[in-house]
Amino acid sequence: MLELNHITKIYNAGQITETCLFNDFSLNFHDGDFVSVVGSNGSGKTSLLNIICGTIPIDGGAVLLDGKDISEMPEYARYRQIGRVYQNPAMGSCPDLTIAENMALADCKGKRYGLQRGVNGKRLAHYRELLSTLGLGLENKLDIPVGSLSGGQRQAMSLLMATMTPIRFLILDEHTAALDPKTAETIMELTDRIVKQKHLTAIMVTHNLRYAVEYGNRMLMLHKGEIVLEKAAEEKAATRVSDLLSLFNEISVECGN
């Protein structure tokens, strides 16, 4: 279980632009949860993910993993248990390395990166098989650099690579936002399949209210660093996009937008 306990996060502390995003913010993620998080810009969605992963430091409170405080653990060490896919498809792979090399790097996560041969020939068949599940024909392009793939192809690969090795948490940071509607749909279905197959605990930030409603067993709406709506299980299943949208509008009116 992953817990956020009484988190405080202040941006630009001590400056005139000081803003307190989270003040005494607490949230629990149970194993096997698929949580979708929605909210307007600046509501703290991405900050929430960055706090979990250790990308940004916190100013108070604690992040607990199975009851153990990991607030001081550096970002890279946390990724031993976490896979992450970013909004920008370019973030999840290396453009100058070939597909095979990227897959091999992801395949070694959790192992030692020593002077062994980088791309193990015996694993290539496995990579091909994994890539073929994407249905994009990438399995026949192992030797081309990832930089020459399209955004959708790269994002599909990012997702595959992030979940290749045994991890517990999958962090999805608006991972369909930069894709065209059809590709976004494909990636979303793929995400759902992988999460179910590997029994991952997933946290997905999205601007797509339909995805938030359709996928996952739990849903949160954030506003100015607070949870303004939380629905789980049957309650969530009964939620419609229109319900979310009207709440969204209310909040926006409050803000004067």
Next chain:
Amino acid sequence: MLALFGTLEVFIKMGLVYSLLAMGYYVSYTLLDFPDLTVEGTFLGGAVTYGLLVTHGCNPWLALILAFLMGAAFGTLTGVLHVKLKIRPLLCGILVSTGLISLNLVATSAGVMGDFRGESASTITYGRSLTTLHNSFPADLIPAKIHGISLRDVLLFLLIALLFKLLLDLFLKTRRGMLLRATGNNAQFVTTLAKDAGNNKILGLAIGNGFAAVSGVLYSHVTGNVNQSMGIGTVVIGLASLIIGLSVFHKVRLLKPTTKVILGAIIYQACLTLVNRLGVPTAYNKLVMALLFVLALILGDRVLRRNTKSKKTQEKER
């Protein structure tokens, strides 16, 4: 005819000397995008280490390896300053290479005359009878002069350059080498692989400066001594060789980047030699070097921009 061969020998030899520096820059500058100025100090530092060791009777090949390690150590220092203390790349290099100015001088003085105040000696001279790379195995298998032209150094340097190129190529294909390439490409990706990207930067700088140190060793063989001013201008030579190599041969897919860089270093030296042959006095050399580098940058930039443009249009077409 003989004069032509003599000229050929000179610039190929010098090109091979600097090809190591340029290969080091391939790692730190091209792969990791780190403009490393430390090489000004480690180029000389390598020569000092090697020179002192061989004049005290050390096996030259062992001395070469130790010179590499010395360069790597100071590259590591630059990396630590940048990664752990968050100092800007350019400043890190300036700081370490400035410190090395004193260290090199004191080491020379202490090694030659035993004076730790650094006031007694500033050069290390290789005597004729001294056992160096030039006259030990395997270079001693090659006759000193063939038809009046000495090929021994060229072949020796070629051997060393190819050896280091091969090792670098092999390394870049290993898991750690791939991770290093990934670090320059997309550091965040390395972080999500649960690895500290900073450590890979440090490793890259260590390699880059190790190569620079070996380059300095070879240079001291050309001049026959180690003097304190030989490091000046290495940044320009290294980067110019690298950029010339990568841009001239950018379309040649068959060549590995390391091969292109070696060829680039030779082309750069050929240009310099040509300028001298046209009657420009050697005193103008550093100026000519800088101008040639500007030329290389402009041409290299054009080539690269054309490349990215074509990539973008390709993406649009898709």
